[in-house]
Amino acid sequence: MERLNNTQAVLSAGSKAKLVIGTVLLAAVAFIASGAPGEKPSLNLPVTQLQYVRTGVSDGVHGELQAAPAFGDLAHGAHGTFIKMPAGFVSPVHTHTGDYYGVVISGVGANGVPGSADVSLPVGSYWFQKGGERHVTKCLSPNECIFFINQSTKFDYLPDAAK
Numbered sequence: 179m180e181r182l183n184n185t186q187a188v189l190s191a192g193s194k195a196k197l198v199i200g201t202v203l204l205a206a207v208a209f210i211a212s213g214a215p216g217e218k219p220s221l222n223l224p225v226t227q228l229q230y231v232r233t234g235v236s237d238g239v240h241g242e243l244q245a246a247p248a249f250g251d252l253a254h255g256a257h258g259t260f261i262k263m264p265a266g267f268v269s270p271v272h273t274h275t276g277d278y279y280g281v282v283i284s285g286v287g288a289n290g291v292p293g294s295a296d297v298s299l300p301v302g303s304y305w306f307q308k309g310g311e312r313h314v315t316k317c318l319s320p321n322e323c324i325f326f327i328n329q330s331t332k333f334d335y336l337p338d339a340a341k
Contacts, residue, residue, distance in 0.1 A: 223248060230262055235335050240264040252333040259333065261325045263317040271338035276309045276331030285323030288316040312338055
């Protein structure tokens with residue numbers, strides 16, 4: 179009986195230790211998630227203040243893609259970026275090193291593997307693009323398309339090597 183009481187005491191002490199460690203870890207995660215002192219303040223960015231720059235990516239017919247940062251820096255790391263694509267634009271087959279997520283802000287787009295049927299993506303639609311996968315991105319609408327992309331790595335555009 180004494181041995182059982184000692185075992186319960188040890189288990190009870192171990193459970194208490196786990197509870198304390200769990201509470202400390204939870205508090206640390208909550209602190210990190212709430213933001214450390216000195217972080218950037220909240221921000222509002224009206225569409226009229228977006229500053230688009232040329233990307234150098236063109237389909238050779240309709241013009242060039244333009245990009246405007248919302249946060250981060252697409253050339254160096256994690257970012258959220260608005261992409262303006264001319265009406266009728268069809269990208270050459272290409273890949274990106276990292277995965278990214280896209281949302282259609284205006285126009286009707288499409289994003290798919292070469293040769294696949296276009297899936298129309300109207301305003302509010304979403305797609306996920308796996309890094310390293312060959313694909314084509316299009317603006318199907320008669321007016322320009324604006325997409326918002328979010329990526330945890332820098333953005334790169336790698337023309338298809340299998341032309």
